[in-house]
Amino acid sequence: MAHPIQGLIEASMRSIKEMVDVNTIIGDSVQTPDGTTIIPISKVTFGFGAGGSNIPVRGTAVSGEDSPFGGGSGAGVSIRPVGFLVVGLNQIKMLPVESGEPTSIDKLFEYVPKIIDKINGVIKEHKEENED
Numbered sequence: 581m582a583h584p585i586q587g588l589i590e591a592s593m594r595s596i597k598e599m600v601d602v603n604t605i606i607g608d609s610v611q612t613p614d615g616t617t618i619i620p621i622s623k624v625t626f627g628f629g630a631g632g633s634n635i636p637v638r639g640t641a642v643s644g645e646d647s648p649f650g651g652g653s654g655a656g657v658s659i660r661p662v663g664f665l666v667v668g669l670n671q672i673k674m675l676p677v678e679s680g681e682p683t684s685i686d687k688l689f690e691y692v693p694k695i696i697d698k699i700n701g702v703i704k705e706h707k708e709e710n711e712d
């Protein structure tokens with residue numbers, strides 16, 4: 581017969597497994613109109629503890645594993661966003677989300693001049709094709 585603490589540990593581990601799956605760490609991707617895919621990445625940390633004891637009953641011959649059992653278990657989970665994986669045309673970039681570093685918004689603004697240059701290049705090519 582299994583000891584009651586085994587049941588506590590198994591129930592706690594099942595609960596943790598339900599809370600933390602791969603979709604918690606690698607989030608659902610988001611597709612933008614230009615074909616870029618943005619995938620959120622998180623850091624998941626969890627802790628677990630369990631304990632218990634057989635309780636002696638005074639005035640009886642019950643002892644050891646036959647005595648009543650008292651125990652408990654607990655777990656904690658922390659989920660923290662780490663960044664975004666941006667998969668675009670011919671490039672993959674990680675945009676971290678950390679204090680002290682440029683924010684994701686700041687890094688997205690770095691892309692604006694490149695996007696404008698690409699748009700200007702497409703317009704210029706289109707004008708040259710029309711002139712020919």
